[in-house]
Amino acid sequence: MTDQFAPVAIGEHLVGPNQPVYMIGEIGINHNGDxxxxxxxxxxxxxxxxxAVKFQKRNPEVAVPEHQKSKMRSTPWGEMTYIDYKHRVEFGIEEYAEIDRYAKEVGLQWFASPxxxxxxxxxxxxxxxxxxxxxxxxxxDFELLRAIAATGKPVLCSSGMxxxxTLDRAVEVFDPALLVLMHATSTYPLPPEEVNLKAIPAMRERYGVPVGYSGHELGLEISFAAAALGAVTIERHITLDSSMWGSDQSAxxxxxxxxxxxxGVRVLETAFGDGQKRVMPGEESKIDSLRKVTA
Structure with missing residues (x-):
């Protein structure tokens, strides 16, 4: 398949080749219910x-497996069952209404993984x-995938695990004109030997859609390399302090x-250029001073 395809519009932002990398701060549940x-x-x-920033949205009664609901969990709010903990950190209509209002105020997009x-x-x-x-x-979860596809909205789809x-079957559910795949490895934190960044161009070639990167590694280097390999979006978890309580904070x-x-990604975007080899403005004066034989 060709990698010459149209970008996907997410609100006012275009996500695809030759567009600014769509940078996402993954808040997830790092808000700890606050x-x-x-x-x-x-x-x-x-x-x-x-x-943009991204959250997670669950109905804990549905999303938490039955055998997990009654298990006890130590939390900053004391000992409680796992289902009570999930309810404690889950945002509802009032919290998301405030998030929606605040996002508009500060000029930021927000969305969630349902x-x-x-x-x-x-x-x-x-x-x-x-x-x-x-x-x-x-x-x-094809019931969930079909429900998301039925909205007719753009879809960012991670590919971990x-x-x-598996990925072929999931991709078939979605309209390719609305789909951005995201290479991911669901190890927290992610060691370099499990990253497999070459999957980014491989996914782009296989599916003919824009491909981004959702990273769980430590540091900057791997995400920079993802951008250099053509990732059209990069998502990383963010926290106020990595020592805060919570399963995702340390990564x-x-x-x-x-x-x-x-x-750094914005610097890389400037450095990518257009791939046409030519004399750059800063080189012109060097031709006379350094080159003995002119072409």
Whole structure:
């Protein structure tokens, strides 16, 4: 397949070849159920120059497996069952209404990964969702995939925990004109030997859609390399402090590091050029002073 394809419009941003890399700060559940922390993380994304932040949305009664619901969990709010913990950190209509209001105020896009069809209905009916993110864990949940596809909205689809056969079946559900795939490996934190960045051009060739990168590694280098390989979007978890309580905090970027990532990607975009070999303005004076034989 060709990699000459149209970008996907997510609101005012175009995501695809020859467009600015769509930078996403993955808040997920790093807000720990506190909308003020969520807003501080949105500020982190704005200050860094990212275009969007992403959350997760669940109906815990549906999304949590039955055998997990009654298990006890130590939390900052004391010992509680896992289902009570999931309810404790889950945002509802009031919290997302404040997030939606604040995103408009600061000029930031927001969206979420729905983990069940109830959450698709919530995001669609209450907020006319801008786009949807398919979590890697949801790639085989075809009821959920079909519900997301039925909205007719753009879809960002992670590819962790999958091989070609699994990904082929998931991709078939979606309109390719609305699809951005995201290479991912669902190991937290992600060691370099499991990253497999060459999957980015391979996915682009196989499916003929834009391909981005959702990273769970530590540091900047691998995400920079993803951009150099043509990733049209880069998503990284963000946190106020990686020592905060929560399962994703230690594999998340603190504000200064995330800002460095966005800045570095913008430098790379400037450096990519157009691929046409020619004499650059800064070289012209060197021709006379250094070249003995002219062409």
């Amino acid at each position: 909308v003020d922390i969520a807003k501080q993380l949105m500020d982190v994304a704005v200050t860094a120059g990212a275009q 983990w069940d069809t109830d959450s698709v209905d919530f995001l669609e009916n209450e907020f006319d969702a801008l786009t949807y993110k398919v979590a890697s864990a949801s790639l085989t 999958s091989d070609w056969e 998340s970027m603190e504000p200064r590091e995330f800002a460095s990532l966005v800045k």
